[in-house]
Amino acid sequence: MEFISMVELIGTVAFAISGALVAIDKELDYYGIIFFAIITAVGGGIIRDTLINENLPAALANPVFVIISIASAIFVIVFYRKINRYTNVLQLFDAIGLAAFTAIGAGVAAENRLDMPFVVITLALLTGTGGGVLRDVFAKEIPFIFRKEIYAVASITGAAFYYLIDRFTGDGIAMYSCFAITLIIRLVCIKNDIHLRRIVK
Amino acid sequence: MEFISMVELIGTVAFAISGALVAIDKELDYYGIIFFAIITAVGGGIIRDTLINENLPAALANPVFVIISIASAIFVIVFYRKINRYTNVLQLFDAIGLAAFTAIGAGVAAENRLDMPFVVITLALLTGTGGGVLRDVFAKEIPFIFRKEIYAVASITGAAFYYLIDRFTGDGIAMYSCFAITLIIRLVCIKNDIHLRRIVK
Amino acid sequence: MEFISMVELIGTVAFAISGALVAIDKELDYYGIIFFAIITAVGGGIIRDTLINENLPAALANPVFVIISIASAIFVIVFYRKINRYTNVLQLFDAIGLAAFTAIGAGVAAENRLDMPFVVITLALLTGTGGGVLRDVFAKEIPFIFRKEIYAVASITGAAFYYLIDRFTGDGIAMYSCFAITLIIRLVCIKNDIHLRRIVK
Numbered sequence: 204m205e206f207i208s209m210v211e212l213i214g215t216v217a218f219a220i221s222g223a224l225v226a227i228d229k230e231l232d233y234y235g236i237i238f239f240a241i242i243t244a245v246g247g248g249i250i251r252d253t254l255i256n257e258n259l260p261a262a263l264a265n266p267v268f269v270i271i272s273i274a275s276a277i278f279v280i281v282f283y284r285k286i287n288r289y290t291n292v293l294q295l296f297d298a299i300g301l302a303a304f305t306a307i308g309a310g311v312a313a314e315n316r317l318d319m320p321f322v323v324i325t326l327a328l329l330t331g332t333g334g335g336v337l338r339d340v341f342a343k344e345i346p347f348i349f350r351k352e353i354y355a356v357a358s359i360t361g362a363a364f365y366y367l368i369d370r371f372t373g374d375g376i377a378m379y380s381c382f383a384i385t386l387i388i389r390l391v392c393i394k395n396d397i398h399l400r401r402i403v404k
Numbered sequence: 405m406e407f408i409s410m411v412e413l414i415g416t417v418a419f420a421i422s423g424a425l426v427a428i429d430k431e432l433d434y435y436g437i438i439f440f441a442i443i444t445a446v447g448g449g450i451i452r453d454t455l456i457n458e459n460l461p462a463a464l465a466n467p468v469f470v471i472i473s474i475a476s477a478i479f480v481i482v483f484y485r486k487i488n489r490y491t492n493v494l495q496l497f498d499a500i501g502l503a504a505f506t507a508i509g510a511g512v513a514a515e516n517r518l519d520m521p522f523v524v525i526t527l528a529l530l531t532g533t534g535g536g537v538l539r540d541v542f543a544k545e546i547p548f549i550f551r552k553e554i555y556a557v558a559s560i561t562g563a564a565f566y567y568l569i570d571r572f573t574g575d576g577i578a579m580y581s582c583f584a585i586t587l588i589i590r591l592v593c594i595k596n597d598i599h600l601r602r603i604v605k
Numbered sequence: 606m607e608f609i610s611m612v613e614l615i616g617t618v619a620f621a622i623s624g625a626l627v628a629i630d631k632e633l634d635y636y637g638i639i640f641f642a643i644i645t646a647v648g649g650g651i652i653r654d655t656l657i658n659e660n661l662p663a664a665l666a667n668p669v670f671v672i673i674s675i676a677s678a679i680f681v682i683v684f685y686r687k688i689n690r691y692t693n694v695l696q697l698f699d700a701i702g703l704a705a706f707t708a709i710g711a712g713v714a715a716e717n718r719l720d721m722p723f724v725v726i727t728l729a730l731l732t733g734t735g736g737g738v739l740r741d742v743f744a745k746e747i748p749f750i751f752r753k754e755i756y757a758v759a760s761i762t763g764a765a766f767y768y769l770i771d772r773f774t775g776d777g778i779a780m781y782s783c784f785a786i787t788l789i790i791r792l793v794c795i796k797n798d799i800h801l802r803r804i805v806k
Contacts, residue, residue, distance in 0.1 A: 226550070232600035234557060235550030249455070254651070256660045258457045259518065266522040283603055317661065321668040336743075341537075343546045345745050349628070349637030356636060399634035402685055427751070433801035435758060436751030450656070459658050460719065467723040484804055542738075544747050 207378060211307060214300025215268050218244040219275035220286070221297060222338050227283060229342050239338055240276035241269050247333030251308055251326050255315055294393055302386035305331035305358045306378045309365040313374060320366045327362030327381070328355060353392035353399060361385030408579060412508060415501025416469050419445040420476035421487070422498060423539050428484060430543050440539055441477035442470055448534030452509055452527050456516055495594055503587035506532035506559045507579045510566040514575060521567045528563035528582070529556060554593035554600060562586030609780060613709060616702025617670050620646040621677035622688070623699060624740050629685060631744050641740055642678035643671055649735030653710055653728050657717055696795055704788035707733035707760040708780045711767040715776060722768045729764030729783070730757060755794035755801060763787030 222243030226236040245262035252260035262268055279286060286293075308330025312323040332348050332355055339346040348354045361381040369377035391397070423444030427437040446463035453461035463469055480487060487494075509531025513524040533549050533556055540547040549555045562582040570578035592598070624645030628638040647664035654662035664670055681688060688695075710732025714725040734750050734757055741748040750756045767783035793799070 227603050229546055229550075230602055231546070231550045232552050232602045234555075234600055236603075238550060238556070253454055253655055254662055254665065256457060256658060259523070260455055263455065263523050263526055266520075269522070280603065319668075321671070322661070322665050325665055340541060340742060341547060341550065343544060343745060345631055345633070346743060349631075349633045349640060349743065351634050354636075355640070399636055401632055401634045402629050402638075402682065428804050430747055430751075431803055432747070432751045433753050433803045435756075435801055437804075439751060439757070454655055457658060460724070461656055464656065464724050464727055467721075470723070481804065541742060542748060542751065544745060 207303065207306065207382070210299055210303035210382065212271065213296055214303040215244045215271050216275050217293065217296030217300040218304075218334055219272040220279055220293060221335070222272075223276045223279035224286070225338055225342050225344075227279070233280065236280060237273055237276040239341065240279070241272040242341065243334045243338040244268060244272040244275075245334065246337040247304055247308070247330045247335075250333040250337075251311065251330045254329070255311075255317060255326065295390070298386055298389040298393065301331050301354065301358060301389055302361065302382045304334075305361045305385045306365065306382040309362050309369075309381055310374065310378050313365075313369060313377075318366070318369070320363070323366045323369075324359055324362040327365065328358050331358040331385070351398045351401065353388065353397055356399065357385045357388035357392065360388055408504065408507065408583070411500055411504035411583065413472065414497055415504040416445045416472050417476050418494065418497030418501040419505075419535055420473035421480055421494060422536070423473075424477045424480035425487070426539055426543050426545075428480070434481065437481060438474055438477040440542065441480070442473040443542065444535045444539040445469060445473040445476075446535065447538040448505055448509070448531045448536075451534040451538075452512060452531045455530070456512075456518060456527065496591070499587055499590040499594065502532050502555065502559060502590055503562065503583045505535075506562045506586045507566065507583040510563045510570075510582055511575065511579050514566075514570060514578075519567075519570070521564070524567045524570075525560055525563040528566065529559050532559040532586070552599045552602065554589065554598055557600065558586045558589035558593065561589055609705065609708065609784070612701055612705035612784065614673065615698055616705040617646045617673050618677050619695060619698030619702040620706075620736055621674035622681055622695060623737070624674075625678045625681035626688070627740055627744050627746075629681070635682065638682060639675055639678040641743065642681070643674040644743065645736045645740040646670060646674040646677075647736065648739040649706055649710070649732045649737075652735040652739075653713065653732045656731070657713075657719060657728065697792070700788055700791040700795065703733050703756065703760060703791055704763065704784045706736075707763045707787045708767065708784040711764050711771075711783055712776065712780050715767075715771060715779075720768070720771070722765070725768045725771075726761055726764040729767065730760050733757075733760040733787070753800045753803065755790065755799055758801065759787045759790035759794070762790055 219240035222239035223236045226239035249260040305327045308327035309323050312326040336346040361384045364384045365377045365381035368380050420441035423440035424437050427440035446469050450461040506528045509528035510524050513527040537547040562585045565585045566578045566582035569581050621642035624641035625638045628641035647670050651662040707729045710729035711725050714728040738748040763783040763786045766786050767779045770782050771779035
């Protein structure tokens with residue numbers, strides 16, 4: 204199994220679990236919990252594929268990530284009371300998911316010859332953060348990433364590096380660098396509690 | 405007039421009325437009421453057509469369902485005080501709408517040769533429930549179908565039967581079976597007040 | 606610089622500023638402020654391009670409007686305390702934006718030979734108002750345009766005139782007429798505090 208597939212898998216599980224936990228927090232029923240798991244995990248990719256006019260979003264053409272999301276949701280339903288102890292693990296997994304999805308989004312842009320810097324960054328960002336935004340909209344919350352975390356910024360920086368590195372080396376190195384940079388920025392910010400500024404009214 | 409067209413018409417009216425009633429409940433203006441009627445009735449089909457990359461969503465290519473939605477909204481505006489007495493009729497109509505739109509969504513998947521089970525079910529579910537989800541998002545509510553009704557489950561089950569029956573017989577029988585199964589599950593659950601479980605925190 | 610490009614520029618700035626102000630009001634961070642500015646300014650066009658199946662939304666193919674939006678957001682961040690004095694100017698700019706985007710949306714419909722009246726009006730309306738709807742959904746508000754302003758109605762009327770005039774004269778005259786009619790209706794309604802009716806429960 205390739206490294207990028209492995210981190211994509213970890214990311215899918217992490218995103219699905221975060222969706223399921225939000226759904227439980229909002230007292231949704233089992234269908235709601237499963238739907239939130241799926242949309243958080245594959246929503247970003249669906250937005251990306253819709254914008255670049257794919258014939259069918261990857262998540263529909265290949266159901267494996269939806270199946271993983273459903274399995275993750277069932278896992279959360281069964282072990283709900285035990286999961287809350289592992290917040291740190293979930294945050295690490297979520298950061299891996301952000302990094303993996305950012306790298307994959309940038310890779311999809313390059314594959315489709317949409318390799319203008321602005322497009323690479325936008326598609327990477329949407330792939331990495333779109334699912335969480337949909338989750339929060341459905342949960343009637345202002346999306347988490349707009350509020351106070353260095354989350355989107357990690358994704359944007361990683362994608363910018365993808366673009367730069369991809370010009371000089373191959374796809375593979377660009378993808379791993381993007382993954383590593385996004386992950387490191389995100390983890391450093393969690394660890395040191397670094398946030399973007401807001402305007403005090 | 406074909407049977408499926410007739411139930412589609414009933415479903416459009418029911419969905420449009422439900423949208424208009426939510427808009428009135430939220431104290432929106434006339435434009436808001438009409439827009440909510442339209443988006444509830446045709447929103448699911450638009451999401452479906454966008455995902456499968458149609459050149460133009462069916463609701464735009466053929467305005468008849470939008471016109472029916474506008475007429476339904478005007479009907480609600482005029483007869484608002486009398487409609488509330490007929491909650492039972494509206495629930496029956498809404499169940500017909502769910503069943504009709506589910507069958508149509510599954511049929512669109514088959515027509516476009518997207519006949520993998522997962523895709524058929526997803527497109528049927530999105531067609532049947534997408535409009536209501538958009539309505540609730542715009543109304544600043546957590547979508548109704550995530551909370552406590554056997555609604556999506558009826559649609560998913562109906563679509564699964566579509567897929568199975570479509571493999572052995574023709575499109576037509578699959579469509580009517582899907583319609584009937586979705587409708588019956590939904591009505592039985594309304595009648596007996598059956599809900600999906602939630603997790604008690 | 607063509608007149609329509611100039612008003613598009615003014616409209617982009619006005620929409621971006623309105624997005625940034627909503628984000629500040631919701632106490633979002635710098636990323637949130639910039640994202641809200643972008644999505645308000647280019648969201649309507651992205652929805653339009655997605656529905657008509659463009660290979661890449663105009664806002665992605667050409668980043669100039671996103672760059673203008675980011676610059677507008679930074680301007681708001683720096684001069685936040687002074688901007689509030691100029692509500693009237695912002696309302697005028699916003700009306701110009703609505704009129705410009707409506708005209709551009711109608712023009713895109715005509716360019717793509719989607720010149721059925723219903724499609725022209727829908728695409729014009731989505732281009733003119735879609736960004737504001739997305740802004741309000743992300744801000745956890747029921748979209749402003751559904752509540753109590755003659756906003757969508759101005760856009761719809763302008764687009765209807767576009768369709769009528771386009772049949773007898775050229776694109777250019779239709780576009781300017783659409784712009785002028787939308788702008789005038791919107792300004793007259795602001796000036797005289799005219800609203801659509803609501804239903805009193």
